[in-house]
Amino acid sequence: MLSRLKIIPTPERLRRLAARGLIVLQVLLAILIFGMLNNLAGRHYQRWHWEHQSRRQLSNQTLRILDAMPGRIRMTALIRPSNPVFHRVSILLEEYATQGDKVSVEIIHPDRDMARAEECIRQYELPGGECIVIETGGRHRAIPVADLVVSEPMPEHPDDVRQLFRGEQLLSGALQAFSQSTWPAVYFTQGHGEHSPEDFDRHRGYSHIAARLRDANLEVASLALGETRAIPNNCALLILAGPTREFLPFEIALIRDYLNHKGRVLALLDARIRTGLEPLFRDWGVDLTDDIIVDDALTLSGRDLYITDYSDHPITAPLQGLASVFYLPRSIRPRQFYAGGDKPVITPLFTSTPNGWAESTPDDPAPAFDPQADLPGPVPLAVAIERGPIPGVHSQIRPTRLVVVGDSDFAANGSLAGANSDFFLNAVHWLLEREDLLSLPAQPMTDFQIVVNARQLRCCFGLIVVLWPALAAACGLIAGWRRRT
Incomplete structure (x- = not known):
């Protein structure tokens, strides 16, 4: 007798089911739109550089050299993370890699990936040491990492020296050399x-x-x-x-x-x-x-x-x-x-x-x-x-x-x-x-430091570790209390 009974959903239950279905549909549409936007962004993207002196941005001359290169370009860097210019080299190679599918980049840590480093040294007949290898059209050239930084006296204070990073100079110059017979x-x-x-x-x-x-x-x-x-x-x-x-x-x-x-x-x-x-x-x-x-x-x-x-x-x-x-x-x-x-x-x-x-x-x-x-x-x-x-x-x-x-x-x-x-x-x-x-031109290696005293450090600690988490917890408690009531 009970098996023959039909459960007729109430209007309230139907509204809840419709609301849940609408939420699921909205989530699926959001995922679909996000995927479409991500696909378009991958095909047609634009980069903006906002940092000081645009250290990340390649020059127009380098872009013209890359456009004129007929074949694919492979850049392999053997450099340790402890090297003072590791971050700058990584940023520079990343910029080259973003210029279409023509340039591929690989960064090898000699101490972490010794087998790959030895393979690269044998392949390009490198004398050893940290370097960047540029390969295109069956030819290659190795640029020592030590050559990427030069020191020169300051114009106003000749007794003081400053360091200049000339990675783009050497890499783009090496690329242009491949297009020259002599x-x-x-x-x-x-x-x-x-x-x-x-x-x-x-x-x-x-x-x-x-x-x-x-x-x-x-x-x-x-x-x-x-x-x-x-x-x-x-x-x-x-x-x-x-x-x-x-x-x-x-x-x-x-x-x-x-x-x-x-x-x-x-x-x-x-x-x-x-x-x-x-x-x-x-x-x-x-x-x-x-x-x-x-x-x-x-x-x-x-x-x-x-x-x-x-x-x-x-x-x-x-x-x-x-x-x-x-x-x-x-x-x-x-x-x-x-x-x-x-x-x-x-x-x-x-x-x-x-x-x-x-x-x-x-x-x-x-x-x-x-x-x-x-x-x-x-x-x-x-x-x-x-x-x-x-x-x-x-x-x-x-x-x-x-x-x-x-x-x-x-x-x-x-x-x-x-x-x-x-x-x-x-x-x-x-x-x-x-x-x-x-x-x-070579880029000055300018390091920016934030110097704070003990009082400022305590204020930062209280703001980040105490105040902001406390505000987040208070907002959560208020939201929970309002739901219960």
């Missing part, structure tokens, strides 16, 4: 008292800047024109690094002929020194006079000039806001009138302030501006010169390029402070038409 050759002239790329002396040596050039995939060599009596055919750039003696007539003729055949020259010419090259540069539109630039607004010791304002040129535009230091520089004066139809384009890269001037008596211990003899500011310290096709007309003709700077000591081993090395490398890249490597 490395451009850079020659430093020797035999006239120039700075030498093999000299490790703090005040005269150029070994540090030469190492930066090699890191940028350039071949560096010395050239004694008096012995070779010719400029090699593979010379992509000729650097005159602070000659202190005059060039011989046949050497000047070699340099002139090199420029007339679309050569590239970086001339670093110190004040109060005649090199015999003055007529040559005059033909290219600049006058070299016997003077030094004086500017009380830009000096700390009276012998240096701190430059922070640059022209909008590809060499100096990435340096805005950075300080370059030059020592007793001479003026590089663009000529007011230039005769000839093939006129070079001369662009001052940076100048003194309007209150500075070019002092015509450099040996005067107390220089003062003489309107009859001195050149009033702003006075150019460096210029970029380009002569080639007519602007706006497409042509395959390779232009001739020169950069002339009124100082050579700024690139010495002990003077690579501030943006000095970046300016030198940018000038080299522009001269070689390697614009993709411009504006890849």
Whole structure:
């Protein structure tokens, strides 16, 4: 009898069942919508960088290099978590990995995964130690982790040093090297008292800047024109690094002929020194006079000039806001009138302030501006010169390029402070038409610390450990009491 009874749900029960079914349906719809959004976000995502100095964000130059790479790129890092740059390396490799499916990244901890580390060392024939291996197209290159950090003196306090992280510089430079069959050759002239790329002396040596050039995939060599009596055919750039003696007539003729055949020259010419090259540069539109630039607004010791304002040129535009230091520089004066139809384009890269001037008596211990003899500011310290096709007309003709700077000591081993090395490398890249490597400066390794006293620490403890949990518990008790009532 009881089995034949039918249980008829009451309206209240039906409402509860409908409400539960609606909740289940809403949960399923929410999961479906979340899955669809997650799928769309994985296919079409955008990253924003909000942290200080955008240390995580890759430069536009690196993105162009990655887009130009034809095949897949594999980056393998052998680095210990205890290494001071482990976090920065991880962030940098993560940024490379987010640039599509072309780049794959693997970080190996040598102490935790010894078998995988040994396999990687055998595969790439590594000498050992922590390094980052970049592989593409069957070729690979290993970059030691120790090379990712360099130390340089502070511009305002030369006795203090700061550390710079140049991971993106080296990794992107290595990627670009894979697309080159040969490395451009850079020659430093020797035999006239120039700075030498093999000299490790703090005040005269150029070994540090030469190492930066090699890191940028350039071949560096010395050239004694008096012995070779010719400029090699593979010379992509000729650097005159602070000659202190005059060039011989046949050497000047070699340099002139090199420029007339679309050569590239970086001339670093110190004040109060005649090199015999003055007529040559005059033909290219600049006058070299016997003077030094004086500017009380830009000096700390009276012998240096701190430059922070640059022209909008590809060499100096990435340096805005950075300080370059030059020592007793001479003026590089663009000529007011230039005769000839093939006129070079001369662009001052940076100048003194309007209150500075070019002092015509450099040996005067107390220089003062003489309107009859001195050149009033702003006075150019460096210029970029380009002569080639007519602007706006497409042509395959390779232009001739020169950069002339009124100082050579700024690139010495002990003077690579501030943006000095970046300016030198940018000038080299522009001269070689390697614009993709411009504006890849090393990033200062700035650590931020929060310092609190004992009272502030007690307040933080009470707020985080006591007050907030107590508020959460009180809200829970109130909600439970209201449900019961």
